[in-house]
Amino acid sequence: MRICCGLTRHLELARRPDLYGRPVIVGRWDEHVVAASEETLPFGVTPGMAMRQAEHLCPQATFVLPDEEATDRICELISAALYDLAPVVQVRVEGIAWLDTSGVVAAGTSIRDARHLLLKAIGREPRLGLAPGPFSARLAAARARPGHLLRVADAREFLAPLPSRELPLDAEQLERLDLLGLRTLGAVAAIGPRELESQLGRDGRHAVLLARGLEPDQLDAWRPPLFTSAHRQFEEPVDDREALLFVARGLCSDLADELGLRGAGAKQVRVRLELESAAPETRESVVRHPLSSTAELFGLIGAWIKEWLPRAPITELWIELPVLEGAGRRQLRLWAGGDGSSEEVTAALERLQERFGEEVISGSPHSWGGGGAAAAMSTR
Amino acid sequence: MQEVALESAINSIRVRFGSQALTRAAALPPPQPWSSGTAVDRLTGIGGLPKGRLSLLTGSGTSGKLSVALSLLARATHEFAHAMVIDGGGFDPWMLTSYSPEPGALTVVRAPAPEVAGEAAAMLARAGAGFILLLGEVPEHWLGPLESGANRSGTVLVGVVDAPDRALAHASSFSLGFARQDWIWERGQLVGLRVTARCVKNRVAPPLGETELEIRYPLGTQTLTDHRIQVTEVVQELEPCASAVV
Numbered sequence: 001m002r003i004c005c006g007l008t009r010h011l012e013l014a015r016r017p018d019l020y021g022r023p024v025i026v027g028r029w030d031e032h033v034v035a036a037s038e039e040t041l042p043f044g045v046t047p048g049m050a051m052r053q054a055e056h057l058c059p060q061a062t063f064v065l066p067d068e069e070a071t072d073r074i075c076e077l078i079s080a081a082l083y084d085l086a087p088v089v090q091v092r093v094e095g096i097a098w099l100d101t102s103g104v105v106a107a108g109t110s111i112r113d114a115r116h117l118l119l120k121a122i123g124r125e126p127r128l129g130l131a132p133g134p135f136s137a138r139l140a141a142a143r144a145r146p147g148h149l150l151r152v153a154d155a156r157e158f159l160a161p162l163p164s165r166e167l168p169l170d171a172e173q174l175e176r177l178d179l180l181g182l183r184t185l186g187a188v189a190a191i192g193p194r195e196l197e198s199q200l201g202r203d204g205r206h207a208v209l210l211a212r213g214l215e216p217d218q219l220d221a222w223r224p225p226l227f228t229s230a231h232r233q234f235e236e237p238v239d240d241r242e243a244l245l246f247v248a249r250g251l252c253s254d255l256a257d258e259l260g261l262r263g264a265g266a267k268q269v270r271v272r273l274e275l276e277s278a279a280p281e282t283r284e285s286v287v288r289h290p291l292s293s294t295a296e297l298f299g300l301i302g303a304w305i306k307e308w309l310p311r312a313p314i315t316e317l318w319i320e321l322p323v324l325e326g327a328g329r330r331q332l333r334l335w336a337g338g339d340g341s342s343e344e345v346t347a348a349l350e351r352l353q354e355r356f357g358e359e360v361i362s363g364s365p366h367s368w369g370g371g372g373a374a375a376a377m378s379t380r
Numbered sequence: 381m382q383e384v385a386l387e388s389a390i391n392s393i394r395v396r397f398g399s400q401a402l403t404r405a406a407a408l409p410p411p412q413p414w415s416s417g418t419a420v421d422r423l424t425g426i427g428g429l430p431k432g433r434l435s436l437l438t439g440s441g442t443s444g445k446l447s448v449a450l451s452l453l454a455r456a457t458h459e460f461a462h463a464m465v466i467d468g469g470g471f472d473p474w475m476l477t478s479y480s481p482e483p484g485a486l487t488v489v490r491a492p493a494p495e496v497a498g499e500a501a502a503m504l505a506r507a508g509a510g511f512i513l514l515l516g517e518v519p520e521h522w523l524g525p526l527e528s529g530a531n532r533s534g535t536v537l538v539g540v541v542d543a544p545d546r547a548l549a550h551a552s553s554f555s556l557g558f559a560r561q562d563w564i565w566e567r568g569q570l571v572g573l574r575v576t577a578r579c580v581k582n583r584v585a586p587p588l589g590e591t592e593l594e595i596r597y598p599l600g601t602q603t604l605t606d607h608r609i610q611v612t613e614v615v616q617e618l619e620p621c622a623s624a625v626v
Contacts (some may be wrong), residue, residue, distance in 0.1 A: 029588055242392070246391065249394075295532075344507040344508055345461075345462045345504060345507045345508060345509045347507065348503045348504050348507035348509075349487065349489075349504070349507070351503065352489065352499075352500050352503060352504075355499075356492075356500075359490065360489060360491070360492075360496065360500075361487060361488070361489055361490075362473075362487070362490065362491050363483070363486065363487055363488070364489045
C-alpha cells in the first residue's frame with residue numbers, strides 16, 4: 001500500500017481566500033476554536049481552545065463564523081476531483097487529503113495532479129507525504145516543505161524519532177505516556193501492545209501498532225453520490241420547444257460536468273415537466289451504456305423533447321439521474337492509454353456488429369482462436 | 381441589434397447541432413501531438429502525429445508506407461486502450477505480429493465496402509478510440525463526420541492509401557509521401573528497402589522537408605525496431621530538412 005497525503009489549510013479557512021495572510025480564527029461565540037490560520041500560531045491560538053481565550057490571545061484576528069455546509073461542499077468537491085486520480089481517496093475538513101496510489105499506473109502523475117488540484121482549491125501549496133499508510137503519510141506530509149513531497153520507505157524507521165504527541169490520543173492519555181517516559185514513537189513501538197493496553201485501554205494497543213508503522217487504520221474511501229439532478233424553473237411558462245431544448249442542453253451540460261467530476265455515468269434518466277395547469281408529465285428510461293457527456297445526455301433527452309407534446313405550458317424542467325453506475329469504472333484518468341472511453345468504443349463496436357454482422361469485427365490474431373470479436377471484446 | 385441577431389443565430393445553431401458545431405477561433409485548442417517514437421514525429425513539426433486529425437501516408441506500392449503504418453499501429457496498441465484497423469481489404473493481421481503489438485488492444489473492422497469503412501471509422505472516432513488506422517479510401521460524405529468525431533475525441537487517425545482522392549487529401553491535416561529509392565540486399569537476400577519520406581502537406585506546423593529511411597523487413601522473430609535504421613539527411617533548397625530514426 002502506498003498512501004499519499006496532502007496537508008493544507010482547514011477547509012473553513014479555504015472558504016475565505018480574501019483573508020489569506022491575515023490572522024483568522026473560525027468558531028462560534030461561547031464555543032471552541034474550529035480553525036485558526038498560521039498567522040495566529042505565534043500568539044498561542046490553537047484549534048480546540050475556547051473562543052474567549054483565543055480572542056484574549058489574539059484580539060487583532062478576524063473572527064469568522066463556521067459554515068459546516070459550505071465546508072462539506074468544498075470537501076465533496078475536492079474528493080470528487082481527487083477521485084479522478086486514485087481509486088481510494090479521503091478528504092477531511094481539517095485540510096488532510098489521502099490518496100491510495102497502490103496499483104495506479106502513473107502514481108507520480110497522480111500525485112503531481114493532486115498537488116495542483118489542492119493548490120487550486122485551497123490557494124496554498126500543500127505539503128505532501130508518501131508512505132506505506134495514512135498515519136505515516138500524514139506525519140511525512142507535516143514535515144515536507146510546501147509544494148514538496150517527502151517519501152518514506154520504512155515507516156517504523158521514519159516514525160521512531162518523532163514525538164509520541166503525534167499519536168491520536170486525548171490529552172490525558174498523552175500525559176500518561178509522558179509520565180511513563182514514552183516520549184518518542186520509537187519508545188512506544190518498543191513496548192508490547194498488551195503492556196500499553198493495560199495502561200491506556202484499547203487506544204494503547206492501537207497506538208503501539210501505529211508507532212510500529214503497522215498502519216491498523218484504513219482510509220474511509222469517498223464514494224460518489226448515487227443520485228443527481230438538475231432543474232430550471234421558468235419565470236413565464238414556456239411552450240417554445242427551441243427554448244426548452246436550449247435549457248435542456250444547459251442542464252445536461254451541468255449534469256455532465258458533475259458526473260465527470262464524480263467519475264460516474266447515468267444508468268437511468270428521467271425527465272419531468274411541471275405544467276402550468278395540468279399534472280406533471282414524466283418520461284424515463286434505463287440505458288444500456290452509461291451516459292456521462294453532454295452529447296450523450298442531450299442526445300437522449302433532446303430526442304424526447306423534440307417529440308414531446310405537453311398538454312400545457314411548462315413551468316419547470318427537471319432532469320434526474322436516479323441511478324449512477326459504479327464509479328470505479330469511470331475513473332477516466334486511471335486508464336493506461338489515456339483514451340478512457342472503453343465502454344463507448346465497445347458500444348460502437350457492438351452497434352457495428354448489429355448493423356453489418358458479427359464477422360465485421362475481429363480482434364487480433366491471438367484472440368481469433370475462440371469466439372472472434374465477442375471473445376476479443378469480452379476480454380477487454 | 382446586429383450583434384443580438386448574430387448571438388441568437390449562434391445559440392440556435394448550438395441548440396440544434398450541439399455546442400461543438402460552432403466554435404470561436406479563439407476557443408480552438410492547438411493540435412496535440414501523439415509521440416509515436418518513429419521518424420514521422422520529426423516530420424510533423426509538433427513532435428508527433430496530431431491527435432484529432434487525419435494523417436495520411438501515401439505512395440505507390442512497396443514504398444514502405446504500410447511498414448511505417450504497422451509500426452505506428454503496434455506502438456499504438458501499447459499506448460491506447462483501443463487501436464483499430466479499418467480494413468478495406470488486404471490487411472493480414474499476422475503481418476503485425478513481427479512488430480510486437482499488444483494483442484488485447486487491437487481490433488480489426490473488416491469493411492466489405494467503403495461505405496461500411498466510412499461509417500465504422502466515424503462511429504469509432506466519435507466513440508473515442510485512441511488510434512484508428514484506415515487502410516483504403518473513405519467515401520467523401522463520411523469525411524466530415526470522421527473529422528469532427530476525431531476532433532472531439534482526440535483520436536489519432538492514420539490513413540494509408542496509394543494516391544488519395546481530392547476529398548481525402550483535403551480532409552487530411554498531415555500528409556507524408558513515400559517513394560522507394562532502392563532495395564537493400566544482403567548476401568543475395570532481399571532484407572529491406574530505402575525510402576524517401578516527404579511531408580507533402582502540413583496544417584499543424586510548417587512543412588519540414590523530407591528524410592530518408594532504411595526500412596528492414598522483419599525477419600524471423602526480429603522486429604523492425606530491432607534493426608538499426610540508416611538515416612541520411614537530404615538537403616533541400618527551399619524547405620528545412622529533417623533527419624530521424626524509425
